[in-house]
Amino acid sequence: MPNPSKHLLIGSTEPYSGKSATITGLALQLRDRGIDIAYAKPVGTCPSDESDIDEDVSFIAEILKLPQSRLRPTLLSLDAATIAQQLTDENSAVDLQQMATYLDSQGEDLLLIEGTGNLEEGTLFGLSLPQLAKITEARVMLVARFHSVLIVDGLLAAKQKLGDRLMGVLINDVPPEQLQNVQTNVKACLERHDIPVLGILPSTPLMRSVSVGELVHQLKAEVLCCQERMDLMVESLSIGAMNVNSALKYFRRADNMAVITGGDRADIQLAALETSTQCLILTGHLAPRPDIISRAQDLEVPILSVDLDTLTTVEIIEKSFQQVRLQEPIKVQCIQLLMEKYFDVERLMAELDLSSPVVTA
Known part of the structure; x- marks a missing residue:
């Protein structure tokens, strides 16, 4: 025994x-x-x-x-x-x-x-x-x-x-x-x-971060590029709703972030890609320009598209951080x-x- x-x-x-x-x-x-x-x-x-x-x-x-x-x-x-x-x-x-x-x-x-x-x-x-x-x-x-x-x-x-x-x-x-x-x-x-x-x-x-893959799951998002980088870890959340100069200053203060912005805000999307961004989350289910997809692929930054408004997207992501x-x-x-x-x-x-x-x- x-x-x-x-x-x-x-x-x-x-x-x-x-x-x-x-x-x-x-x-x-x-x-x-x-x-x-x-x-x-x-x-x-x-x-x-x-x-x-x-x-x-x-x-x-x-x-x-x-x-x-x-x-x-x-x-x-x-x-x-x-x-x-x-x-x-x-x-x-x-x-x-x-x-x-x-x-x-x-x-x-x-x-x-x-x-x-x-x-x-x-x-x-x-x-x-x-x-x-x-x-x-x-x-x-x-x-x-x-x-x-x-x-x-x-x-x-x-x-x-x-x-x-x-x-x-x-x-x-x-x-x-x-x-x-x-x-x-x-x-x-x-x-x-x-x-x-x-x-x-x-x-x-x-330890308080979430993976891009988990955000895709929670948001039911469509992955537009860099499907192989779902393992990237997101530590913070930024919202790109201001002018591009203000956005750049804002983005440079954060590390390993997910940036939420409208699918039609090409200026914000490009600015985010030049900072410590782990993924772009585009609201409104609008496709980004081909040059943005190309730049994201070069930098290996996934772009996610969601059929949600910004507030709902933020709420879902914040809940993911709280229940990490x-x-x-x-x-x-x-x-x-x-x-x-x-x-x-x-x-x-x-x-x-x-x-x-x-x-x-």
């Missing part, structure tokens, strides 16, 4: 805090130390357009090269149909016997379990973060995105709900000007309340470096009583 594995439940105080990125970076560190990792996401929250498999599960399995024996299937998805069924038939919830089978060790040292978007989500099914922690007998690490020092309130409230199961927290996406305050005052306050701070990750533009995901390999490299530098994996291993068979330099 395989030895029972330990369970670490990764949760968050709000959606899009960086759970999947944290799990990926943590798993890579632990694997480098010889720890045999398995991964589970009992409640699916990001169903794929092409299949029923949760996007996070597919991506993490691919990045970590996990065999099937180190993956647990998603038990249910928080989609409209599943919720509607549960509202009328509460017997459809996952029962304790299913969870016991789900948690059976396959010989791994540690099962990393990804929780839902916040502490309450999944309550209807008995699978909220506190409920999961109790069922799985897991220690809990919370990932909290930094907005202000009021983050302390949310984490203290989480401590009240999770009690001694809360093993520690990772504070994510801290702006440079707040970093020293978080590393000293915020951390000291949380530690005084028996909430270990295992890591404090600074903001990086790359891990789905690009370059972000995996970034989170790996951030976790190596700013996360105390040795402290986590000590808390979990995990010993490493690998001696690290």
